[in-house]
Amino acid sequence: MEYIFERITLDAELCDGKPTIRGLRITAQTILEYLFNGTTEEEILEQYPILEKADIEACKKFALEMMNKNYRIKDVAA
Known part of the structure; x- marks a missing residue:
């Protein structure tokens, strides 16, 4: 796993090599x-309790x- 941008990671074995957040199975995409479709940061954090506000900012x-x-x-x- 390689950090390519703050909390964004790349791993060829994870999520088909797409950029993920801190090596988790959650892609930046x-x-x-979610954000593009109007989901608030608070709603995202409720859906993904493992994420932190800094992860969303990094995306x-x-x-x-x-x-x-x-x-x-x-x-x-x-």
Whole structure:
């Protein structure tokens, strides 16, 4: 397991290698989807008592950091 951003971890053997929170089986994507769909942080913490408020903040910061990168579209031979 490798920490890639504060509390966000990567492990090829966990959740198909998706970024997770502190090596738990909870992906950053799951938490971000809850937030995007209007779930409050308090509701998330009630649903996932193992999480801490700092975990949710780390997910938001991680998403912002991912958007701060430059991406290029490669041409693929048809």
